[in-house]
Amino acid sequence: MARFVFITGGVVSSLGKGLASAALGALLQARGFTVRLRKLDPYLNVDPGTMSPFEHGEVFVTDDGAETDLDLGHYERFTGVAARRTDSVSSGRIYSNVLEKERRGDYLGKTIQVIPHVTNEIKDFISIGEDEVDFMLCEIGGTVGDIEGLPFFEAIRQFSHDQPRGQCIFMHLTLLPYLAASGELKTKPTQHSVKELQSIGIAPDILVCRSEHPIPQKEREKIALFCNVRKDAVVPAYDLKSIYEAPLAYHREGLDQAVLDAFNISPAPKPNLDRWYDVADRIENPEGEVKIAIVGKYVQLEDAYKSIREALTHGGMANRVKVAVEWVDAELFEREDPSPHLEGFHAILVPGGFGERGTEGKISAARFARERKIPYLGICLGMQMAVIEAARNVAGVATAGSEEFDHEAGKKRFEPVVYHLKEWIQGNHRVERRSDDDKGGTMRLGAYDATLAGGSRVAGIYGGTAIEERHRHRYEVDIKYREKLEDAGLKFSGMSPDGRLPEIVEWADHPWFIGVQFHPELKSKPFAPHPLFADFVRAAVETSRLV
Numbered sequence: 001m002a003r004f005v006f007i008t009g010g011v012v013s014s015l016g017k018g019l020a021s022a023a024l025g026a027l028l029q030a031r032g033f034t035v036r037l038r039k040l041d042p043y044l045n046v047d048p049g050t051m052s053p054f055e056h057g058e059v060f061v062t063d064d065g066a067e068t069d070l071d072l073g074h075y076e077r078f079t080g081v082a083a084r085r086t087d088s089v090s091s092g093r094i095y096s097n098v099l100e101k102e103r104r105g106d107y108l109g110k111t112i113q114v115i116p117h118v119t120n121e122i123k124d125f126i127s128i129g130e131d132e133v134d135f136m137l138c139e140i141g142g143t144v145g146d147i148e149g150l151p152f153f154e155a156i157r158q159f160s161h162d163q164p165r166g167q168c169i170f171m172h173l174t175l176l177p178y179l180a181a182s183g184e185l186k187t188k189p190t191q192h193s194v195k196e197l198q199s200i201g202i203a204p205d206i207l208v209c210r211s212e213h214p215i216p217q218k219e220r221e222k223i224a225l226f227c228n229v230r231k232d233a234v235v236p237a238y239d240l241k242s243i244y245e246a247p248l249a250y251h252r253e254g255l256d257q258a259v260l261d262a263f264n265i266s267p268a269p270k271p272n273l274d275r276w277y278d279v280a281d282r283i284e285n286p287e288g289e290v291k292i293a294i295v296g297k298y299v300q301l302e303d304a305y306k307s308i309r310e311a312l313t314h315g316g317m318a319n320r321v322k323v324a325v326e327w328v329d330a331e332l333f334e335r336e337d338p339s340p341h342l343e344g345f346h347a348i349l350v351p352g353g354f355g356e357r358g359t360e361g362k363i364s365a366a367r368f369a370r371e372r373k374i375p376y377l378g379i380c381l382g383m384q385m386a387v388i389e390a391a392r393n394v395a396g397v398a399t400a401g402s403e404e405f406d407h408e409a410g411k412k413r414f415e416p417v418v419y420h421l422k423e424w425i426q427g428n429h430r431v432e433r434r435s436d437d438d439k440g441g442t443m444r445l446g447a448y449d450a451t452l453a454g455g456s457r458v459a460g461i462y463g464g465t466a467i468e469e470r471h472r473h474r475y476e477v478d479i480k481y482r483e484k485l486e487d488a489g490l491k492f493s494g495m496s497p498d499g500r501l502p503e504i505v506e507w508a509d510h511p512w513f514i515g516v517q518f519h520p521e522l523k524s525k526p527f528a529p530h531p532l533f534a535d536f537v538r539a540a541v542e543t544s545r546l547v
């Protein structure tokens with residue numbers, strides 16, 4: 001049976017709870033344990049699939065097709081353990097399960113209440129697959145005291161009592177603000193936050209204290225005394241230059257040791273941190289720099305493209321260069337020449353997105369990259385835009401466009417080179433979609449196989465012709481246009497196994513121009529950069545040498 005670590009936050013949000021959880025997962029792995037990380041989000045949306053990336057950041061997609069919180073991306077990037085649908089849940093999902101059971105009569109006429117029905121549903125979720133790993137790390141979203149969070153805190157309190165003694169611990173993240181006027185770190189907010197936790201029956205075993213300044217020993221002792229934790233269980237968390245330094249930094253501050261001590265695991269297995277030393281070395285000592293433009297719509301909030309940003313960093317690490325990313329708003333050159341906005345970059349990436357806004361700008365970015373022979377990576381919508389560009393400007397389909405942007409009935413503005421797919425094959429099953437399905441339900445979501453053309457650039461990059469990548473989209477490039485586009489030079493070098501759905505396109509006579517219908521960024525890790533990103537950055541390095 002797994003040991004459980006429950007991770008909560010207090011004082012303020014955005015303290016880096018997800019990162020601390022992910023780093024702890026990596027450290028436990030380094031000591032030879034198996035781990036799984038889970039996120040429990042108190043918001044009422046059933047999943048983040050329909051939440052605006054402006055507000056909530058990227059939607060992370062799992063192999064089994066769940067649309068989840070971006071923290072699951074951190075978990076995967078730090079541990080390499082592929083997240084599943086059962087690793088992310090929200091209040092919305094919990095309540096909707098409970099209400100469904102109530103309607104079905106599963107509760108045999110009982111009055112349905114937060115305790116025990118909602119809390120039981122949460123506890124059931126926490127324990128899914130508990131016998132598969134040594135440690136289950138469960139992060140609770142939000143901060144202690146949030147109204148929506150209460151059932152989750154109550155559920156983890158009960159859960160720890162249901163388990164044998166010593167099977168569960170609580171780790172709480174807080175902030176130590178610094179008062180410049182008096183030159184002091186203040187511990188009071190942390191004390192209040194722990195009091196709040198204790199008032200709902202949870203006594204933290206470990207306190208992780210975020211601070212911009214070194215925490216003197218005497219302050220650590222004070223926190224330990226007032227918050228009722230052991231001295232060496234007060235772990236400082238300082239700002240880092242790179243998130244990938246977190247495992248080593250937390251190790252230096254004794255986080256993994258404190259966790260093993262809290263579980264009475266002795267002697268503690270020695271950690272092997274070689275992977276993280278190598279990662280830190282590649283980040284700290286780059287041998288050059290490339291400039292890459294991400295041409296998108298959600299450029300104000302970097303979290304909207306979190307995994308892409310990280311995958312580019314990994315690509316840089318593979319080539320020992322720093323990747324300087326600039327976010328370029330596609331709307332800036334919807335109607336004008338993109339050159340002033342795109343000149344000077346060593347590569348251009350057009351990411352995924354939904355809706356028409358900015359798409360003409362993305363199409364011009366693809367054209368600019370094709371004509372100037374600048375490396376281009378188009379992801380999902382970025383691939384669709386590259387195909388539309390090729391159709392319009394090279395293959396002679398002047399009004400090529402996507403059905404996604406043609407919603408006005410009876411008024412077709414575009415020839416649908418990209419069309420709305422309503423049925424497809426997954427494994428050995430036919431999947432069908434109806435327009436009145438739930439929003440998320442109408443998408444091709446999760447891992448699908450693709451077959452690469454032998455001798456293509458992508459087959460060389462992947463080092464094989466069978467791949468599996470994650471999807472999240474409704475629209476597809478129509479193979480009706482394959483011949484026309486291939487004659488023009490845009491090769492369909494990756495297809496779904498049944499040959500119906502284009503997965504990858506590449507320009508034959510271009511140094512590096514690839515569009516992919518899937519999201520390779522979701523599977524990239526600092527210690528295993530995704531081959532497409534590693535090679536894209538390599539191509540950018542080559543461009544940088546030409547100038």
Ligand code: GLN
Nearest residue numbers: 352353380381473474475
């Ligand atoms: N909007 C496009 C579609 O649904 C692309 C989606 C994406 O880029 N993730 O097909």
